[in-house]
Amino acid sequence: MNKWIRGTNAAVLSLAVIGIFIVVSIFLNSTKNLQVDLTQNKKFTLSDQTTAALGALNTDVHILSLTSDQTDPYIKRQVVELVQEYKKRNGKITFDEYDLVKQPAMAKQYDVDPAGTLVVESGQQKKYINYYDMFIPGQQQGEYKFSGEEKLTQALMNLNSKDKSKIYFLSGHGEIPLNQMNLWQTGLQSANYEVKDLNLLREGKIPDDAEVLFIIGPSNDISDKEADLIKTYMNGKGKLYLALGFNKDMATKWKNLDALMATYSIQDQHAVAIEPKQSVLYDPLTIIPEYGYHDITKKLQDYNLLTMMTLAVTLGNDQPSADFPATAILKTTDKAYGETDLKQLADNSRSNKDASDVKGPLNLGYVVQTKDNKPKAVILGGSTFFADQVISQQGNRDFALNSVGWLQEQKDQVTIRPREGDALQQALLTGSQANLIFFGTVLIFPLLFLIVGGAIWWRRRKG
Template identity: 75%
Template sequence: MNKWIRGTNAVVLSLAVIGIFIVLTIFLNSTKTMQIDLTQNKQFTLSDQTVQTLKSLDKDVHLIAFTSSQTDPLMSRQVSELVQEYKKRNGKIVFDQYDLEKNPEIAQQYEVDPSGSLVVESGTQKKSINYYEMFQQGQSQGEYQFSGEQKLTQALVNLNVKDKTKVYFLSGHNELPLNQMTLWQSGLEGENYEVKDLNLLREGKIPDDAQSLFIIGPQSDLNDKEAEVIKEYLNGKGKLYIALGFNNDMATKWKNIDGLLSVYGIQDQHAVAIEPKQSKLFSPLTIIPEYGTHDITKKLQDSNLLTLMNLAVALNSAPVDNYPSTAILKTTDQAFGETDIAQLLQNKYGKDDKDIKGPLNLGYAVSTKDNKPKAVILGGSTFLRDDVIQQQGNRDFALNSVGWLQEQKDQVTIRPRENPKVATAAITGGQAQSIFYGTVLLFPLLFLLVGGSIWWRRRKG
């Protein structure tokens, strides 16, 4: 009788456990968005900006991943996992994957790259994001950054934007060329800007559709006629984004660029900022500015993201009634502005009576008298180069400053995820077989033997 009762209890307990397991499984499947992300860098956790974008998405979106034999499997898997997270949040998203080599007729309908592309399609709107745009080299060898969420969310936001914002980058004065700022350019294009080169000697005027003029790192001054054309453009609705570049002639031969700045009450002090005791990681010529209180820098301050500037020129401001300005980048009071450029070129510098005492201002945001953005003026431009812009908050500052200037309300700023070096292990064929037989055969068999032994002993007892 006791054996029968024990057997019945065991059956009832087993059925209860199976029932609880089934109910728990059904419950978890019904809560598709409920998950716990235990990965080191929160790989499967979407930012608040993305969650809000997906909540407000009210149109059907088709996401198509195109890969080939040239696609890195790691890239393909990470992009696919990201898209699956978006699908969980919004049922209007449909996801398909195609092999370029097996489905060339489908790939021909889109602009795709053999190394992999993700197409965002809704109605007649299409946007292709190449995989290589989502992955950048990390801070250390073997590490990488994944910015897929920022680019995909921005593409979804742009589905509601019909017209592109046209911005022109001035050339002809040895400015920093666009082919050295491809990451910034692709970031701007991803936020619905149309970026074009402009040589005034060839064009003769600033195009009527130009919504901003960019002058980045010039190495020579504007001529008098170019300065007149630019001032005429800025007297209207035109906006200016200027980031100065270091040059040993800037103190004596840049009267027209200085004239442009003076319209907004900004003065180039013709001194290179030096911060003697700021960081052991960088030379004194690399400045980590403190942020002023402004919309451009608010998110950077909240996220504790720093901007790095090298060979930055000190700026100052004199009040102008029509164009109030706000300092957005500044040094500590330990810094000074080196005025002896000849000595600096010989890597000799030291604080003396001729130098400008800190704190120094390195960037200004200029508004109109009715508080509309008019200009961004920076004392340095090297942080915009491809080899530097990924450091800390450089990219965010660059995009935020343009977004403020153009009054972009739907700008997406999501930090790229830092991913550690992928750990690999080199094993022989024999070791691989041992791992396979051990995990697939030996351990399961061991559990069966132990379980069977316990069951047999209880049955006999």
């Protein structure tokens, strides 16, 4: 009788447990958006800015993850998990993953970086986000910061903007070609800019729809007629983004470029910044500028992101203009100096500090405003960091995009602090250790539990 009662109790208890499990499962399934983020760095908790952007999204958005065997699986997993969080919070977002190797048609259609790219598209609009742009190296080996949420939320917000700003890159004076600044160009296009090349010798004028004129890395001077066209353009609502190149004869051959900068009280000191050896990672011609306090550099300072400049021309502002106040945003240390013997520097790659050199600290970049505090120009002493092979390092790309955003008074810039990523931990195992772990987890421990369970069952059966 007692055995029958114990058996009945066990059956009832089992049915109760199963019933509770079913009820809990139904409840959890009915609350699809209920989740608790228990991760150390809150990697699944979206910011208020993102939540608001997703709440305001009322158009269908298709997000594609395009990867290949060159994509780091750890990086891919974090990006995919982020997109899945966005998808959960707005039913208008669809998400698909494609392998560019297995699906070459997708590779041909989108022509993206095989290391991994997110494509955010809605109707005819497309925004591209490279995987590596979402990850910022940390201070120690293996550490990183994940800024994917900021990049993806900004892309979604830009999809709602129908008007594109027209910006033109001047060519014909040894500037860095647009096809060597693809990463910056892609970033500008994702930020809703329409990028075009402009050769004044061919076009004969600066287009009426030009909102910003870019002159990036000129090694030769502009002509007198070109200078007149640019002056007329700037006397109106035109804006200028000038980043100097290098020419050992700049002191005598850059008459019009110098005059253009002088309009905004910026003086070309005809010297190249030399910084005594700061690190074994780069030479004295590579400068890691200190930031002046400004909206362009504030986020870079907060995230401890550095900007790198090579062959940077030193700039001055000895006679400030009341009409066009200028603010220095890139500076060297007081140990730096400006090498004025440019021929020796170019011919022999050598620099010897002497009395004729410009004493540090030196200024390498200015922003210029109007009397009404409206952005008018960004003038930089260097341009090499815009090239594809350099711009992805540290904060170069962020500085490039931030400075354009400031010049265009972008009020909808998204600022979301990157999440600190845990340093990747690697365990190095010998072959015997790997075999021990395998046989222990697959054979020994399961067999041990089976033997113990069988012994207990046999003992109770006999009792």
